[in-house]
Amino acid sequence: MSLDYLEFEKPIAELQEKIAELQRVSSAGELNLGAEISRLRAKNLRLTKEIFAKLGAWQITQIARHPLRPYTLDYIERIVVDFQELHGDRMYSDDGAIVAGLGWIDGHRIAIVGHQKGRDTKQRTRRNFGMARPEGYRKAQRIMRLAERFSLPVVTFIDTPGAYPGVGAEERGQSQAIAQSIEVMATLKTPIISVVIGEGGSGGALAIGVCDKLLMLKYSTYAVISPEGCASILWKSADKAAEAAEAMGVTTRELSKFGLVDEVIAEPLGGAHRDYDETARSVKDKIVDALREFENVDNEQLLENRYARLMSFGKFELKA
Known part of the structure; x- marks a missing residue:
């Protein structure tokens, strides 16, 4: 799979190209270049570590948006057993930007809701680039209420530039749908675990992000608006x-300082798109740990803790 290198990764790409060329020559039997290839691979590893050790907020934003980054369905395929997708909001239509359904993770029966982007033009059109419309958030609410009815924990995967701002979406009550989702999640009597796997953009992300535990992949972002919008x-x-990205503090490093993120999930060197399986295993382990954490918490205590968690965000000073 082509890694589709980003601008700041060009030195890595150039070195990787040299390695590939030497491998082609070596495999043709013309020369034995094994030692040189090993040397360049070691150099490539050192270079990658150096570059990724000092990434800025804008570079991390680019990784969070990487077109090959694993999406919700990629994680479901790898960590969820017997996933049964559920469609439609019972009011208007089914929104492909939101995937929802039921399944099992490590013996735990759960409900799943997540944003889904597309890989090619056809998929991106169907999924609307992961930007949900009102019917998507109403579908999410329906699945969450179903989860509450059957005492199933809810796991959400967040990855969206934001809710779709089109005329049709506004006419069908986009802001109301987002507000209702926030209300439903704030009062839902079952544990909610949210994982930011890419972009956590604006109200579109928050609509499925009110939770008891927020996990974020290391190279994901979470912000009230995109850096471009802010700029x-x-x-x-x-x-x-x-x-704008630097000023907004969109990365896990900045968000952790303010206690907005409960846990950061490590990614493979170079980002989640370098190794889907390793990333999925890390995400699964953290989700399972969280599910076990809430196993013996009764609903009343759960709601009290959730309220206290939400009220702990942000500080203000009263001045005379």
Whole structure:
């Protein structure tokens, strides 16, 4: 699989290209280049570690948006047993930007809700680039209420630039659907575990992100608006997106300082797209740990803890 290197990864890509060329020559039997290939591989590993040790917020944002990054269905395929997808909001239609259903993780029966982007043009159109419409969030609410009815924990996978802002979505009550989702999750009498696997953008992410435990992959982001949107408002130019990303504190490093993230999940060197299986195993382990953590918590205590968690976010000072 082509790794589709990002701009800041060009030195890695160039070195990888040299390694590939030497492998082609060596496999043709013309020369034995094993020692040189090993040397370049070691150099490539060192270079990758150096680059990824000092990533800025904008570079991490690019990784979070990487077109080959694993999406919700990729995780479901690897960590969920007997997944049964459920469709439709029983009001308007089925929204492909939201995947929802029931399944098993390590013996735990759960309900799953997640954003889904597409790999190619056809899929991206069907999934609307992971930007859900009102019917998507109403589908999510339906599945969550079903989970509450049968005492199933809810696991959500967050990966969206934001809720779809189109005219049709607004006409069908986009803001109301998001508000209702937040209300449903705030009062749901069953554990909720949310995992940010890519972009956590604006209300579109928050609509399935009110939870008892928030997990984030190391190179994912979470913010009230995209860096480009913030730059367009503050500097009247999306070209300032990199500066906006730094100022907004969209990365796990910054969010952890403010206690907004409960746990950061490690990714393979180079990002989750370098190894789907390893990333999925790490995500599964953290989800299973969280499910066990809430096994013996009664509903009343669960709601009290959730309320206290939400109220702990942010600080303000009253000045005379």
